[in-house]
Each structure stands twice: as structure tokens, then as C-alpha cells.
Amino acid sequence: MTTDITLDGTTLTCEQVGAVARGEARVAVGSTAAAQAAWRASSQLHGPVYGRTTGVGANKDVAVHEQGLDLVRSHAGGAGPLVEEERARAMLVIRLNQILRGGSGVNPGVLPVLAYAINEGFTPPVRLYGAIGTGDLTALSTAALCLTGEVPWRRASWSPEQGPSFALSGSDALPFMSANAMTLGDAALACAGLRPLLDASIGVAAQSWRAVDASDEPLEQPVQDARRHPGQARVATRLRRLLVPGPSPRLQDPYGYRALPQVHGAAFDALDTAEQVVTTDMNSAAENPLIAGGRAWHNGNFHTAPVALALDALRAALVQTASLSTARLATMMEPAYTGLIPFLADRPGASGALILEYVAYDALATLRNLAAPVTLGGAVLSRSVEDHAGFGTQAARACLATREPYEIVLACELVAAVRAQRQRGRSCDVPLDPRMQDRPLDADIEAARTVLPAFA
Known part of the structure; x- marks a missing residue:
């Protein structure tokens, strides 16, 4: 069943x-007063x-009297593969919301047409490459040409189809396309997708905690009160609720356990910040x-510096949490922590779950590559008039791309934790294959990925 979400800017x-974007909700257009006011004001500018x-x-500085739609035609030159329909739909949702916020001067008659396109599954054929964080010009120009009927919409993933149309005027061209709706759509999808995975990472860590009898002392309230980071306190509180207090055979555990609230807490704080920044821009007249x-105010609100910085921090924080996951995985391969045969094998000399470490570190390496900060880059374009970019x-x-490797790291940890608990004779109701003999573990990893939502 779908629900209606009323957009109000x-x-x-x-x-x-x-x-x-996933087709689980429809949009309705709320009050158009702000968009109407900006449109009327734009027609009276001198x-x-x-x-x-x-x-x-x-x-x-070049006066143009009859620019028409040549501006969107000239800027619709993206390159590379078409982005997924989910991402293109997210872009349309955000641009519709931004126009409702007022300030663009776009003809508000386009608003119900955009809503119809979103609700009926029409998306523009947006290509991957063509923006640097100063406006998604190629993507939104393509959407504009779909509205005018010059470019066919996509529908049902493979079928170009003539869809809803609206007669954009030349004065609508730049106001419609000069926005970061595609970038913000990707960012919103990334934030929404990463939150349940970060939540699941705590539940998975609790399984590892039980597998090695890690100490719960680092989670106790006096420790959290001594250092008042909100994410750290949130993680420690949830872990305490998931674990049964008991003695640990070790005075201090490795960092994968002892520093988990600090590292995972920082990731939650980074995600909260990123989501706040993205939400602000989705609801702004940038x-x-x-x-x-x-009047018309010429400005630089289109620049994505706040978004880029927040997302750079979020990807770096994800690497830190994934690194701790691989560290916990390593402890479960070690008899000193489990009291079991090395690699959680069923007999001495067997490989057991050894391959999980290779898979997890491969995924971790991918996360590290994706975490390279974009904010260190620069660009000088358009005869040096546009001399900076936010990227x-x-x-x-990159944030969207982190979801798969991060999920795989967590899945590897979960497979090992469940295996270790079962070998120690402890009840574990996670629905994973109970066989312990040497065999391919790819199906186990995929099964673990499918059950991760239950740990959120």
C-alpha cells in the first residue's frame, strides 16, 4: 500500500x-503560493x-533577447550510462519540492505535471556524468526536454515513452535547471539507506560480543557520562540492552569491542549531520x-560545499566502523578469544571460515577507496568565471556506492559470530546454514545480507 506525501517546500x-523513489509513496502538491509569488515577480523584473x-x-555580460529553450538543449549533454530510475525519480521529487519553496521564478504550472510524472513512473533518461557540485545542469536539462516533448521519458526501465508534457518557456530554462536536485537525491537516498545498516551494525556487533565473551565494562554508564558525545552514548545504551551482563575472561578486550561506542557513535553523529545538511538543502530556495x-538576487547558494563536506565525513566514518568489524572478525578466527579450533573450523587443519576475512577486507578496501575526500579537488571552467567546485x-x-561493501563487511562478521556461538553450544536463532564442514560460504554471506534488516 502506498501513502501520499504532501510536498510544501x-x-x-x-x-x-x-x-x-522506490515507489512506496506518492506525492501530492501542497500550497503553491510561494512558487506563484516568485513567478509573478520574475515577470516584472527590469x-x-x-x-x-x-x-x-x-x-x-552578453545581452540575450530571445534565448528560448536553447539553454536547456545545449546543457543536456551528459555522458555515460543512464542512472537508475530510482535516482532520477528522487531528483524530480526534490526539484518539485524546491520550486514549491519559492524563489526560482519557474512557471508553477509545471508542478502538477512533475507530480504526475513521479506518481506514474515516468523518469528522464539522465546520464551519469555531467555535474561538479555547482548545479545538476545536464540532468535537469534532460528533464526539461522531457517536459517539452523533445526527449522521451523512460518508463518500466527499458521502454522510452511519451509522457506528461508542459510548455516551458525560455524564461523558465535556467530557473528550472539551475539546481542540485540530482546530487541531493543521491545524498538523500544514501542517508536513508545507510541509517538501517549502521543500526544493524550494532546488532551484529552484539553477536560477536557473545561469541568471544567480551567485557561489557566499556559500555557502562559512568564511562559514557565521562565523555558526552551523543552517538557514543546511543551506541553504548543499545548494546547494553542487547547483551546479558556477565564476567569476561579478559581485563581489556581489543579495540573492536572496547572502542566500539566511540567509533560507531562518531559514525552516527556524522550521519545525523549529513542528513541535517541534505534536508536543509532539499527544503531551501538555493x-x-x-x-x-x-527583485533578482545573484548569489552562490547553488554551491554544494556543506553537502560535500558532510558526506566526506560520513564516508570516512563508515570506513572506521567497517575496520572495527574486520577486527572483530579476526578475533573470532583466533582460539585465544573463542576457545575453538582456529578459523572456526570443524577439525584441526581445516580452513573453516578463513575466507570470510579475505572477503571482508576486499569490501573494506573498496570502502577506503570510496572515502577519498572530494573536497580536496578544484575546477576552473567557463573561461575562468566559474573558478571553484564543490563536487x-x-x-x-560515492555515499550511494558504500552501501554494498559495507553490507558485505557486516555480513561476514555475522556469519562468523553465529558460527562461533553455535560451536560454543549457545543458542542462536539467526537463520543461517548450521553446517560447519569446509564448503563454499558465498551463500552464507548472501543469506546474512538478507537478514541484516532484522538487526536494525
Whole structure:
């Protein structure tokens, strides 16, 4: 059953973007008053207005009288494969919400048309490459040409189809395409997708805790009160609830256990920050020029520096938590922590679960590559007029790409933890294959991936 989400330009969330993008919710258009006001004001502007009466980029000082739709035609030149329909739909949801916020000056007649496209499964054929964090020009230009009927919509993944149309005018061209809706769509999907995985990582860690009888002393309230980071306290509290207190055979455990609240807590804090930044931009009128107070304000609100910085931090934090997961996996291969045969094998000399470490470290290496900070880059374009870039687009793409390898790392840890508990004669109701003999473990890893949501 789908639900309706009313867009009003101010309250859209990452979870809602994800639900609509996956087809689990529909959108309804709320009050159009702010969009109507900006549109009326834009029609009464006098003097040079960037992108309306002038060219763009280095052509900002060139007067243009009849630009028409050539601007979107010239900017619809993306490259590479088509992005998934889910991502293109997320872009449409966010652009619709941003126009409702007011400030763009786009004809509000396009709003119900965009809502219809979203709800009926029409998406523009957006190509992967073409933005650097200063506006998703190629993606939104392609969407604009779908609205005018010059480019066919996609529907049902493979079938180009003539869909809903709207007669955008030349004065709508730059206001419609000059936004970061594609970047923010990817970022919203990443935040919404990573939260349940981070939640699951705590439940998986609890299984490892039981497998090696790790000490719960690092989780106790006096420790948390001494260092008041909110994420750390949240993680420690949840772990205490999942574990049964008991003595540990060791004075201090490895960092994979002892420092888990600090490392995982920092990741939750980074995710909270990223989601807050993305939510702010999804509900902002980050338009250039901004139509407000009866005039056009030329500005740099299109720049994705806040988004890029927050997403860089989030990806780095994920690597830290995945690194601790592989550390816990290593302890479960070691008899000193489990009292079992090395590698959780069923007999001495057998390989048991050894391959899990290779798989997990391969996925961890991928996460490290994805964590390279985009904010260290730079760009000079359009005859040096546009002399900086935020690369929030690349940060958002990389965040989306982290979900699979992070999931695999957690799945490897879970397979080992369940295996160790069973070998120690402890009840464990996780539905994974109970066989202990040497055999391919790929099916076990995939099964563990499917049960991760239960640990969230």
C-alpha cells in the first residue's frame, strides 16, 4: 500500500525521498503560493537578470533577447550510462519540492505535471556524468526536454515513452535547471539507506560480543557520562540492552569491542549531520538568481560545499566502523578469544571460515577507496568565471556506492559470530546454514545480507 506525501517546500525528509523513489509513496502538491509569488515577480523584473536576459557562465555580460529553450538543449549533454530510475525519480521529487519553496521564478504550472510524472513512473533518461557540485545542469536539462516533448521519458526501465508534457518557456530554462536536485537525491537516498545498516551494525556487533565473551565494562554508564558525545552514548545504551551482563575472561578486550561506542557513535553523529545538511538543502530556495522581495538576487547558494563536506565525513566514518568489524572478525578466527579450533573450523587443519576475512577486507578496501575526500579537488571552467567546485555530486555518488561493501563487511562478521556461538553450544536463532564442514560460504554471506534488516 502506498501513502501520499504532501510536498510544501519546507518539510521533505530523506526517508520520504527514498519512499517515493522506490515507489512506496506518492506525492501530492501542497500550497503553491510561494512558487506563484516568485513567478509573478520574475515577470516584472527590469534590468539584466542572469540566464534570463543574459547568457550564462562567461557569457553573463552578453545581452540575450530571445534565448528560448536553447539553454536547456545545449546543457543536456551528459555522458555515460543512464542512472537508475530510482535516482532520477528522487531528483524530480526534490526539484518539485524546491520550486514549491519559492524563489526560482519557474512557471508553477509545471508542478502538477512533475507530480504526475513521479506518481506514474515516468523518469528522464539522465546520464551519469555531467555535474561538479555547482548545479545538476545536464540532468535537469534532460528533464526539461522531457517536459517539452523533445526527449522521451523512460518508463518500466527499458521502454522510452511519451509522457506528461508542459510548455516551458525560455524564461523558465535556467530557473528550472539551475539546481542540485540530482546530487541531493543521491545524498538523500544514501542517508536513508545507510541509517538501517549502521543500526544493524550494532546488532551484529552484539553477536560477536557473545561469541568471544567480551567485557561489557566499556559500555557502562559512568564511562559514557565521562565523555558526552551523543552517538557514543546511543551506541553504548543499545548494546547494553542487547547483551546479558556477565564476567569476561579478559581485563581489556581489543579495540573492536572496547572502542566500539566511540567509533560507531562518531559514525552516527556524522550521519545525523549529513542528513541535517541534505534536508536543509532539499527544503531551501538555493536558486541563482533568487527571486525574492520583488527583485533578482545573484548569489552562490547553488554551491554544494556543506553537502560535500558532510558526506566526506560520513564516508570516512563508515570506513572506521567497517575496520572495527574486520577486527572483530579476526578475533573470532583466533582460539585465544573463542576457545575453538582456529578459523572456526570443524577439525584441526581445516580452513573453516578463513575466507570470510579475505572477503571482508576486499569490501573494506573498496570502502577506503570510496572515502577519498572530494573536497580536496578544484575546477576552473567557463573561461575562468566559474573558478571553484564543490563536487558534492561525486560525494553523493560515492555515499550511494558504500552501501554494498559495507553490507558485505557486516555480513561476514555475522556469519562468523553465529558460527562461533553455535560451536560454543549457545543458542542462536539467526537463520543461517548450521553446517560447519569446509564448503563454499558465498551463500552464507548472501543469506546474512538478507537478514541484516532484522538487526536494525
